[in-house]
Amino acid sequence: MVSGLSEILDYVRRLKGRDIVSPRPEEESEDIEIAGEETRDVDEERICARKVSRSSIKLEDQRTFRYFIDGSVSSLPIKAVSVGNVEVPIHLICIAAGAFERGVFGGPLRPTEHIVSRCLLALPYAAIKDGLGQFERPPGRELTSGSGVYEDLKGYRGPLWIDTSRRLNGSRALNYEDLQMVGRVRSRAANLAKVLMRVAELGVLYSLKEALGMRDDNLILMDGPVAPILIYANLVSDRFGGVREISDPHLAYFYLRNVISAVKRVLKIPRGGFQEVFMSREDELVYVIYRMRSFIRRGWGEEDEEASDKHTSIMISAFTWLRPSLLTTAGDIWSYSSGVARFDIPIPSLANEDEDWYMPDYKVDVNRRDVDEKLDEILKAIYRERYPIPSAPRGSIRRYTELYAIYEAELRLKALIARARSSIGAGIHV
C-alpha cells in the first residue's frame, strides 16, 4: 500500500458525501507547452545554425545522454462532499518523477534510486471550513511552501495533503463562495498537482546532481522546459533554492550544467524563423539556435505566475527536425514546423564557471573553440537519440518530436502511478 494511504482513505470514508465509484483520473501529466500566441514582443537572439551529419559522429568516443528525468501526474476525484447545496470534489493526486540511467555508450534504461512516487489528498479545506464552520482536518502533514515540499513527497511516511483553497505561498485562491464553481475547484487541484510534479522533477534533478558530484560531466536529458520551473527550486531544498534567484552562481552552474531540456511541442516560432531546419536530411540534421530572453506564458497556470525571463535567458534553444524522412513522407501533420522539436541548453553547459554566464548581457560565443566543441557534443548526442520512434498514433506530434528514451521514462512513471491507483481503487471499494 502507498505511504499513508490507508489513513487518507479512512478519512475520506468518514467524510459525509457521495463516494465517486470507479473514479477516473481527470487529468494526467500534460506536456508543458511554450506559448504560441504571445502578444508582447519576444526578445530573441539568433545565435547560429549548425549541421550534424552522421559521418561526423564517432560512436566510440561520442558522449551520449546518460540520465533521463521525467515526471507524471494523475488527479483522481474520489469523493463529493456536500457543502451547502454544492458537491465539492475531493481529489487524490498521484505523482511520480524519476531519473533513469543508461550505460556510457547507450543501451536500455535502468531506474536509478532517484525516483519519487506519492499519492496525496487535495481538497479546498479552508474554503469548506469557512462554509461549514467545522470540518475535520485531514490526517498527516499539509504541504505548504514552508514545509519542504520535495522532502515530504520523498521521505515523509505518513499521509500528505494539500489545501487547494490556498496557493503554495499561503495566499488564498478559493473562498467559500468559489466552491460553487466546481470547475474552478477541479482546476485548482489539477494545477497544484502539476506544480507538485514539477517540484518532484526538480527534486530528482537535485538529488541526482548531488549524488553525481560537482565534477560529474554526464549529460542529463529532462522532459519539458526546465527554465520556467526553476521558480520551484526553493520547494526542493534550501541549497537548491539558490538556483531560483541564481543567488549563488557557483551552485547554479553546478546544478544546471549539462541538463538539457527536450520540448516536444513548439508552439511559438521565433520571429527570425528556422527555415534551415527544413533542409535536414536523415543523415544530416540542421539545428537553428536561438537565445529566447522572454518567458512565454501560454500554457502555464496561475501557480507559475512568478516564472520569469530571468530563467529563460540562461538557456539557448536548438530547433530541429528529428526525423526528416518521416516528416516528409508521412503527410499526417499540419505543417512542417509542427514537427520541429526544441532542446534548451543551459548556458553553464557551454560557458566556463568563472564567466558571468548568468548575466543577461552575457554573450554566447559559439566561435570560441571550447563553446563550439561543447555545443557540438550536445547536438550530436541529441542526433543519436532520434530512433526508435515512440509508439503513438499516426499524426501524433510525439512521433516526430519526442525522444524514445523520454517516452519510455514516462511510461515507467505512469506505470508507477497506475500501480498506486490500483491500490487506491481497491481501498475505496473495500
Place this chain on the structure above:
Amino acid sequence: MVSISEMLNSGGCSSEHIGFVAVTKETPARFATIKAFVRVNDLRPGEPVAIIDPGSGAVKAFGIVEDMQGYTMVGRLSDLALSEATGSDSSTEPTVIREASIRILQYLDERPVLLDRAYRVRRLCPQDSEMLWGSISERRRILAGFIVSGNDIVPAYYHADYIMGPEAAHFNIGGKTGLATKTSYLKFLVFSVIKWSKEVGEAVNVILFNVKRLDFIDMVRVPESLEDLKQCMENWGRGLPQRELELYVRMYKESGIHEVAADLARRGMIRIYHYEGDPYAERIDKRISNKYKYGLSDLTEEALIASLFEEEDEASGLQINLLHSLYKHGYFKRSFKELSNILDLIRLCSIKSRDQNQKGCDEVRYIIDQRPDIRTVEALKRRLEGFMDKASRVIDRNNPSSHPITYDAIRSNPINVIQLYGLNDSEKRLVVISVLKEVIRGLEEEQRSGKSRRVVVVIDELNKYAPRTKSPIKDPIVEISARGRDLGLSIFSAEQFPSEVDSQVIGNTSTIAIGRTDYAELDEKLYRSFGTLKTLGAELGKGEIMVSHPVYGSPLVLRFPPPLDDIMRSCGGDDLIW
C-alpha cells in the same frame, strides 16, 4: 509502494527472484495459468518455477513456463526499421519487457488461493525438491531426470506405480532418430529403475532387446570411478561448454546412478544374450554372455505362428489351423526337422488311399482323419523349410530343445540384453515373442505362488513390433500393455513416430515422453496431453525430453546425462567389453 527492485531481490531459497506475477485486465490471474514479468531472458518454456509469497517467503505453488515473450514499447516494426535504416548510430536501446506465461503445476496450500497478487517468481532450487515431489512418497520415487535451473540441478521423479504397475505400466518415448536421444534416455531410465529397486528392496529385472548395433549391448561399459567419468566426459564433450559437462557429471554423481551402473558392470550383472553368428559376439566377454537358440519344443504355438507368418492371407488361415492341430497333437515336442518330415508324411498319407493302410501313416492318423488339404500341407511345409533356412541362427533344426532364454535366467540378473541386431524379421519375431511369452509364464507362476517381482521389457522401434497395421507379433505386446501392470510386467518403448504404433498399445501408455519431434507428428491427437507446450517438442535439444506423467500437473521438460557407455567410448578402446 514496493519497488520492483525490492521485489526482485528479496530473500528466499538460494535462487534469487527473477520476476513477479503480473495481474492486469489483460493478464488476469487464473487458477490454471498466470502471467509474470521476468527480468531474465534464459527462462525457457518447459522450465519449472516457484511462486513465492512476498510476505512470508513461503512457496505458494510451482508452475511451468509455457511461453516467454519479450517486447519493447516501440509500437510498429516500421518505427524500429527506420532506426536500423539510418545506421547503428542510435544510442537508444528500447527496454525489453519479458513476459512469462506460467501454467500451475501444483499448489502447496491445502486450500489453494488465486495467485492474484504480485507474488514473486524464482527458479527452482534443490531445496524445492521435497515440496515439488511431495505427492510421491519417497519409496515410490524413480528418478526421471533433472530440472536444470540456473546452476542448480533438481531431481525429477516418476511415481513407480505409474510406470511399473499396478496403476500403469507403459512408458513410451518418441522423437526424431539421432536428435531425440531416445535410446540414451532408455538406458538412463533402466539404471534408474535398478537403483530404485535396490533402494526399496523390490525385485526388478530388465530385458532390453537390442536392435541397433551395440546400443544396449554396450551398457556394460561403465567408467570405473567418478574420476574416470570426469576424465572421459572431457573427451566426450569436446567443444561443449564446460558448465554443461560439469552438470552431467553432477547428475551422475548426485543421483548415484553411476555408482549403481558401475557396480552392476563390475559384478557382471548385465547379462548379454546373443545368437550364433552375432557379429559383435566376439567383443563380449564370455563371463557375461549367453548364447541362445530355440528348438521347436522351446517355442509356444504363438511364437512359431508369429515367426512363420508375416501377414495374414487367405492361405495362411488354413496353414495356421493345420499348425494348431499339429501342436495340439504333440508334434511340437519334436525337432524342426522332424516336424518337416511329419508334414511330408501327412502329404504322402493323404495322397494314398486310406484303405491301403500305408506304413507309417498311423503316426499322423489324427491329422489325416481331418482330411487336410494337400496344397495347405505343401504350403506349410515350404513355409517351414523356408523359415528353417532363414532362421538358422536362432533355431536348432535337429534337436527338440536347445538354449532358449528362460525366465529363470532373466530373473537372476538385473539387466538382460538380448541381441536382435543382425537377425531378419522372422528371427526377431521368434525371439521377442518367445521371450515375452516366457516372461508372462514366469510372472504368472510367481504370482500364483504369492511372490512379487517386476520385469521391464525395453523395446526400441516399437512401431515395428506393434504397428497400426496387422502384425502377428502385435498380440503379446497388446496383451502386455493392457494387462501387464497386474502381472508386474512393464514396457519401456521407443520409436520415431509414436503415431505409427498400434492405438491399443499407445493408448495404454501412461507416461509419454518426447525428444525432438517434427511438427507434423506433434499434430497427432496422441500429444494432446502436452497442451500448448507440445510445440516445444520441435525445439528440444539432445539430452532433453518433455514428459507427460499422470502425477504431474503439467508436462515437464527434463534433462538427462549422456549414456555412460558413450562417455566411456570416448576414453578410447573398442576392446573387449567388460
